[in-house]
Amino acid sequence: MLILTCPCCGVTGEETEFHQGGEAHLTRHGPGASDDEFHTYMFAKENPKGVHFERWRHNNGCGKWFHAARDTMTLEVYGTYPAQTLEPPQEIRDAITAKRPGWTWREFA
Amino acid sequence: MSEAVTPLNGARVNGLATIADAGLTGMITLRGDLSSAEVKAAVQKATGLDVPAQRQALSGQGAAALWMSPDELLLICDYDGVAETIATLEEALRGQHFLAVNVSDARTYLHVSGTGAREILAKLCPVDLSPEAFTPGMFRRTRMAQVPAAFWLDEAGTFHLICFRSVADYAFNLLKTAALPGGEVGVYG
Numbered sequence: 001m002l003i004l005t006c007p008c009c010g011v012t013g014e015e016t017e018f019h020q021g022g023e024a025h026l027t028r029h030g031p032g033a034s035d036d037e038f039h040t041y042m043f044a045k046e047n048p049k050g051v052h053f054e055r056w057r058h059n060n061g062c063g064k065w066f067h068a069a070r071d072t073m074t075l076e077v078y079g080t081y082p083a084q085t086l087e088p089p090q091e092i093r094d095a096i097t098a099k100r101p102g103w104t105w106r107e108f109a
Numbered sequence: 110m111s112e113a114v115t116p117l118n119g120a121r122v123n124g125l126a127t128i129a130d131a132g133l134t135g136m137i138t139l140r141g142d143l144s145s146a147e148v149k150a151a152v153q154k155a156t157g158l159d160v161p162a163q164r165q166a167l168s169g170q171g172a173a174a175l176w177m178s179p180d181e182l183l184l185i186c187d188y189d190g191v192a193e194t195i196a197t198l199e200e201a202l203r204g205q206h207f208l209a210v211n212v213s214d215a216r217t218y219l220h221v222s223g224t225g226a227r228e229i230l231a232k233l234c235p236v237d238l239s240p241e242a243f244t245p246g247m248f249r250r251t252r253m254a255q256v257p258a259a260f261w262l263d264e265a266g267t268f269h270l271i272c273f274r275s276v277a278d279y280a281f282n283l284l285k286t287a288a289l290p291g292g293e294v295g296v297y298g
């Protein structure tokens with residue numbers, strides 16, 4: 001069971017109050033993109049054992065989207081942060097480094 | 110003019126708690142910048158209440174203001190007073206970026222009262238409803254079994270619960286079943 005804190009309304013709730021919305025920090029390649037770019041956006045998703053970044057929605061609560069950094073193996077949540085960010089904030093990266101030194105995820109570390 | 114009725118049409122049941130249709134109630138969704146002086150003034154003028162803080166419910170004479178999300182309030186008023194309240198909001202917010210809509214018939218509104226009220230809600234919602242954790246004036250949107258719901262607690266110990274009209278029967282039956290005598294858990298003493 002994941003316990004997530006919604007950064008929009010402050011509720012700390014269990015997983016069933018939320019809905020997972022796929023991989024975080026994707027660049028949405030659309031019209032005008034190359035086939036390779038679109039293919040990567042559409043199909044090439046991270047599936048790590050360990051540190052992962054996702055989009056979540058507080059669908060049974062305030063209804064807002066946000067980001068979560070968590071561990072797919074231990075279900076530990078390193079932190080949640082606003083949807084309006086293009087990359088994980090430094091304090092989230094620091095929280096992960098404290099537990100998983102040397103972690104990497106896509107272009108982030 | 111058709112006769113307005115609530116989805117539960119006055120249903121009421123007694124068990125470990127009393128679950129009762131709250132009757133026709135005016136509900137207005139207000140979206141906008143909740144921190145702005147204009148919205149605060151408009152809510153004050155329309156309902157006599159302040160803008161509630163995050164996850165709080167403010168109640169007054171026949172009115173309530175509920176914090177739904179960072180940019181959304183639900184205002185409760187008399188069913189027949191909705192048009193006038195919306196007109197007051199629109200007048201006060203002229204030129205601002207906002208939305209005020211009558212959603213009175215979108216939801217069902219229940220009162221859950223009595224000694225078992227905390228416990229039967231706790232059977233259905235993943236929320237800490239102990240008297241220390243959930244206190245009067247708090248407002249919580251959550252999941253009640255398989256549907257979204259929201260509730261707030263008043264000073265008299267009555268829970269005011271709203272959920273969508275389309276699931277009114279489901280919600281009422283859930284609460285009724287949770288309140289069946291013999292199902293006491295006694296987790297809250």
Ligand SMILES: [Zn+2]
Pocket residue numbers: 006007008009010011058061062063064
């Ligand atoms: Zn939320």
